[in-house]
Amino acid sequence: MIADNDLLSMQYARILAENAKEAQKKLAAFPQEKLDAIVESIACEMEKHARELAELSCEETEYGRCEDKEKKNLFVCRTVKEALRGMRCVGPLREDASGHVLEVGVPLGVIAAVCPSTSPVSTTIYKALLAVKSGNAIVFTLHPRAVRTMRRTLDLIIEAAVKAGLPEGCISYLSVTARKGTAELMQHPAVSLILLTGVVSLLDAAMASGKPLICGGTGNGPAFIERTADIRQAVADIMLSKTFDFGIAPSAEQCVVVDAPAAEEVRKAFVEQGAYFMKEEEVRLLASRLFHHDGRRRTDMVGIEASVLARKAGFEVPEGTKVLMAERRYVSDTDAYNRELLAPVLPWYVEDDWMQACEKCIELLLFDREGHTLTIHSRDPEVIRQFILKKPVARVLVNTPAALGGIGASTELFPSMTLGSGLAGKGITTDNVSPMNLVYVRRVGWPMRRAGLPEGMGSSCDTEPDMEALRQLLDRVIRECIASSTK
Known part of the structure; x- marks a missing residue:
């Protein structure tokens, strides 16, 4: 029996996207502190394999210098890990002095991730850390020139993450490598965002999917x-x-x-x-x-x-x-x-x-x-x-x-392995991509004291509203919104 690699890849992409969507519902209920513990576990485990994975990357892709790839891997496992500590991405982000919630971070859902063969290890670890930190599931495609490297990297990441409490399916990868499978993943209804770094050949397919796209671009700098x-x-x-x-x-x-x-x-x-x-x-x-x-x-x-x-x-x-x-x-x-x-x-x-x-x-x-x-x-x-x-x-x-x-190693830019380059309309941000690019912020408008309004605007009633009752109502609405977003 001869298997059709394209069809297998497309079917596998659908399964992974649907499984990731279900797994992310569980992840969305995790508080920031639990997500942070998983991030720490992944980074600490991957630091142990920094040299091994650098050697595998150079051997398979024939790109770059092993010592420098190890430095990039350690940069992610150490510097990025430090930058993520204390950062709040999900749940209450900002409150005023009276305890009113003003901003809430909400995960986007499922992310489709594409990584370059020039940095297949450091970029993969980085995207996994960002996804977990922001409460998102992430599905990777394997670069054809770095299949063994990325598979080994992701197996180690998944093992460490699940051991630390990450629901199975929140990090996965499309092991059947085919362009049609990657396109199927990017356009799947369960996918909320495409995070593409350095693979210019897939840019048109990513843009054609109609999904929000963060493109780690290239250029003549x-x-x-x-x-x-x-x-x-x-x-x-x-x-x-x-x-x-x-x-x-x-x-x-x-x-x-x-x-x-x-x-x-x-x-x-x-x-x-x-x-x-x-x-x-x-x-x-x-x-x-x-x-x-x-x-x-x-x-x-x-x-x-x-x-x-x-x-x-x-x-x-x-x-x-x-x-x-x-x-x-x-x-x-x-x-x-x-x-x-x-x-x-x-x-x-x-x-x-x-x-x-x-x-x-x-x-x-x-x-x-x-x-x-x-x-x-x-x-x-x-x-x-x-x-x-x-x-x-x-x-x-x-x-x-x-x-x-x-990448933020010698500057105060956010330490990142995905550098946005959206000036040509090929991405939604020019940021050094951080977990905050993978959430949306729900902003809450609380009522101020009754203010004078232009004539013809506002209520015609002369009586003052019951502000305490209104605040209690809004408190209940906010709690219900937060609860519903985690289901």
Whole structure:
């Protein structure tokens, strides 16, 4: 008997979505404190497996550096766990001095989750923690390039969560991998939200589902080095960021724009710190290898070290080369270097002053219409202010490595492995996604003392209402609303 993988996947997706909906009804009755205990249990257990899962990810996907993947896994299990402590997401969120409930957090229900092969472990753990923290069920699809890695990760998560008291079915995964099964899951009536990170090929299907979509986007994020910057520190930050996990972090710098008066000093600093400025022929050779003729990314050129990239393109670089630099002048549809490069490669632009650099950065940000992240290195407050105010971008990072600053590791942004990029209408938020993006807030309007109203508005009765009776009535209504939302 020959099984139809598409049909199996679609049927399995329906079963998982329906089971998740029933399981979430039980989860919705959990107080925040019980959800928090499960989150702690998951994070603590997954921390024990951070190295093992990093090695499995590198072995299966052939993307990135094992040591850096372990750091990302530990970042989620430690830093994110700490950030979630004390955060209230469900139940009463805000009360006034008299004890009246003003805001209530309500879980959305069932979330369909898609994770990238570039970070299959850290993103999966992260989404599981967020879903449990906010009282939601979550159903994952397995990336075809990271099936074994994600299955092992999710088995460990589910085991730890159920042991800590999570109802079975609240975390699950579609083990039969097929595109039609993923589409079936996303459009299933039980699913309330799609949480998609880094898998651009599924974006159209997610948007076609008609469901609210949080899209962890990608894009051509420039870094501007202005003449007043601490040059050596700026270059060190960029080199650290672009070599971290061999350049596959979504917020990592995709190109460098340099203020002309500082260009020679910046170039010298890059060379001293391990960058190699490719010759014109080498630039062409590498460009021809980065993408297929139909525009698809060549997966064998993703997340590998600079010397290997050069060798695959047909040339050699000096020993110790960490980043390949490609000198460019214009932004063009036909230039491979204007696309997101998930590798230690940096296009290099020089502009006469910060205003022209500002225009170049806007041009680069709008090229793929994603507006993900911009980084500026400067000590001029006014220049920094102008970049913050005028760029069509989800987040602006100042004097920090973008790969680390974007996820909140070196900044005060919320620590997150899903960075919203909704400026192109492809998602409902540009936030560093947190549990608060996975709930809706019910706001309560209590009556104020009788206020003067414009003529013709309000009651025509001259008698004052019984305010105490009204408050008692509203107290009862609020309690009933909260009770009904947990059924």
